[in-house]
Amino acid sequence: MLSICEAVGMPPSTGLRARMRAELTGEIKDEARRQLAAEGAPGLSLRAVTRSLGMASSAIYRYFPSRDDLLTALIVDAYDAIGAAAEEADASCSPGDYGGRWRAVGLAIRAWAVAHPHEYAxxxxxxVPGYRAPEDTVGPASRVTFVLARMVDEASRDGALLESAEGLGLPALDVAVLDESRRLADLAFPHASDEVVVRAVIAWTQLFGMISFELFGHFHSVIEFVEPVFERSLLETGRMVGFPPPRRGPQEGGGADGGAGRGTGGGPGGADGSDGRTEADDERFYLI
Amino acid sequence: MLSICEAVGMPPSTGLRARMRAELTGEIKDEARRQLAAEGAPGLSLRAVTRSLGMASSAIYRYFPSRDDLLTALIVDAYDAIGAAAEEADASCSPGDYGGRWRAVGLAIRAWAVAHPHEYAxxxxxxVPGYRAPEDTVGPASRVTFVLARMVDEASRDGALLESAEGLGLPALDVAVLDESRRLADLAFPHASDEVVVRAVIAWTQLFGMISFELFGHFHSVIEFVEPVFERSLLETGRMVGFPPPRRGPQEGGGADGGAGRGTGGGPGGADGSDGRTEADDERFYLI
DNA sequence: CATCAACAAGAGCAGTGATCACACAAAGGA
DNA sequence: TCCTTTGTGTGATCACTGCTCTTGTTGATG
Incomplete structure (x- = not known):
């Protein structure tokens, strides 16, 4: 029964038919992404997508067996875009400028998130309940994470981390925490100490926690212009990890949008330092 | 046309009819919460709720004008429950033990979140796109936030904050950051310094960022047992804010579930220190 | 008692994800 | 070249959703 190119394994890839298929698949994803940006994930309708593409509603199931599969594809793309933005920002820095790299990557991730709020969400x-993340997502998902982890590990390896606050009144790590940090060290931090691994996790969660709070509206009537506060928090968490402060240089924005595929999200208010979000964005993707 | 008790303003409240109304409203919310816990927000169906309650599908609109209104009610309840859990945990601590209060409140918030993952989500x-948060939510929403802010402010007022890491290589606050921290200080931190306000925001976002990462599956194959790492991060962020370390005492859990209404989410694995989440939970509410 | 608002019920509308049988065209071996 | 296989587009159809409208009933209040 099921075949669809050996169950979505794609045929030899050459051939007129395969080209059409790849093209249409891309068009479907593009249109879906457009609707995602306009209405959000729950508002993404397969029928609306096919309607926009002028095809029968049932035709889309030849390309994506279910709505969840379409969402999965979009998720993978989003992970990849974030990862690419982070990698590009990291690469644009002097490798030894760990503080600058942390700052640049953090700013790039936030810039991507602000430009693509629904994909970030x-x-x-x-x-999505009932939706079990397939293995396809874990690879792209770890891309950003790995950029951050590598940064910490390289700094550890080079002895560039300031062991500033270590032993400053905090007790030694609990044995249960040690278990986790050891396992994590084997996974991505071969050179970092246990304390540094734990602090990296803290900085990591703070980074995304702050972005989520901003995009999900929890800063409503708390913080108006998030960017400067966000940048300050990068400084603070960077120091917590032990990074030396960013070197002064021609940074300013640290890779900005990252340029991963789609643009910065529209001209108005783009890089004037205000916030990146337009009024219209606020109108639709708002605050809880 | 529209009346429904002066547009959901509720009548004198007494009277047999009003009692029935209040009771049915509660039953609807309970059943909705049950479905929310089982299927998540997108799977919450008004028709299914009425079906479970043995009423006509159209009857529910007498109580909640739309699906969004039902969701709003659940959101308000969830905010209140989190706020209550945090307040209770805070109240159970010695007022001068700021480190202990920070730890207890953080653990209580996480415990509530782990026990009610879908409500937390x-x-x-x-x-939800297209859904504009009504003003009803901002009051309950600020309840938890205020518990945390008050803690920081009281510690500042009492001079209990260790100015440990201040000036440790970080430049002075940017003027844009100062604007935000000043506005925030007027709002909730009358006694705290600008640096402390900013660090409180960082600790706040880290707290919820870590909980979200845990519940939303971003620790999959990264951290197995989150609780000890979470507790360590409370220690670390507490020190960043300047709290003195928690006093040793009969804490252990720091208010645990908070007891805000519904129970801890089921017996198995409840308080054995493992994690609080059951296998069944993982099966349905998982990882992205 | 009479009146009016709140209520419950059912039919119905437009929309959704998903499945099916059917017709057609490309691909590839005989 | 024919002919089979396979992937593709179509329309009908199902079960379901949120929501509205109409109809009839019942409680509360004058």
Missing amino acids: LVYGSP | LVYGSP
Whole structure:
């Protein structure tokens, strides 16, 4: 019964038919992404997508067996885009400038999130119940994480981390925490100490926690212009991890949008330092 | 046309009819909460709720004008429950033990979130597009936030904050950051310094960022037992804010579930220190 | 008692995800 | 070249959703 190119395994890829298929698949994803940006994930309708593409409603199931599969594809793309933005920002820095790299990558991730709020929400917001994340997502998902982890590990390896606050009144790590940090060290931090691994996790969760709070509206009537506060928090968490402060240089924005595929989200208010979000964005993707 | 008790303003409240109304409203919310816990927010169906309650599908609109209104009610309840859990945990501590209070409140918030993952996601996950948060939510929403802010401010007022890491290589606050921290200080931190306000925001976002990462599956294959790491992060962020370390005492759990209404989410694995989440929970509310 | 508002019920509308049988065209071996 | 296989587009159809409208009933209040 099921075949569809050996169950979505794609045929030899060459051939007129395969080209059409790849193209249409891309068009479907593009249109879906457009609707995602306009209405959010719950408002993404397969029928609306096919309607926009001028095809029968049942035709889309030849390309995506279910709505969840379409969402999965969008999730994978979003993860990849965030990862690419982070990697590009990291690469644009002097490798030894760990503080600058942390700052640049953090700013790039936030810039991408602000430019693509619904895709960010799709990935870092509440998971869709009943939808079990397939293995396809874990690879792209770890891309950003790995950029951050590598940064910490390289700094550890080079002895560039300031062991500033260590032993400043805090007790030694609990044995249960040690278990986790050891396992994590084997996974991505071969050179970092246990304390540094734990602090990296803290900085990591703070980074995304702050972005989520901003995009999900929890700063409503708390913080008006998030960017400067966000940048300050990068400084503070960077120091907590032990990074030396960013070197002064021609940074300013640290890779900005990252340029991962789609643009910065529209001209108005783009890089004037205000916030990146337009009024219209606020109108639709708002605050809880 | 529209009346429904002066547009859901409720009548004199007494009277047999009003009692029935209040009771049915509660039953609807309970059943909705049950479905929310089982299927998540997108799976919450008004028709299914009425079906479970043995009433006509159209009857529910007498109580909640739309699906969004039902969700709003659940959101308000969730905010209140989190706020109550945090307040209770805070109250159970010695007022001068700021480190202990920070720890207890953080643990209580996480315990509530782990026990009610879907309600947490409803409130701290991606907002529902097209749904504009009504003013009803901002009051309950600020309840938890205020518990945390008050803690920081009282510690500042009492001079209990260790100015440990201040000036440790970080430049002075940017003027844009100062604007925000000043506005925030007027709002909730009358006694705290600008640096402390900013660090409180960082600790706040880290707290919820870590909980969200845990519940939304971003620790999958990264951290197995989150609780000890979470507790360590409370220690670390507490020190960043300047809290003195928690006093040793009969704490252990720091208010635990908070007891805000519904129970801890089921017996198995409740308080054995493992994690609080059952296998069944993981099966349905999972990882992205 | 009479009146009016709140209520419950059912039919119905437009929309959704998903499945099916059917017709057609490309691909590839005989 | 024919002919089979396979992927593709179509329309009908199902079960379901949120929501509205109309109809009839019942409680509260003058």
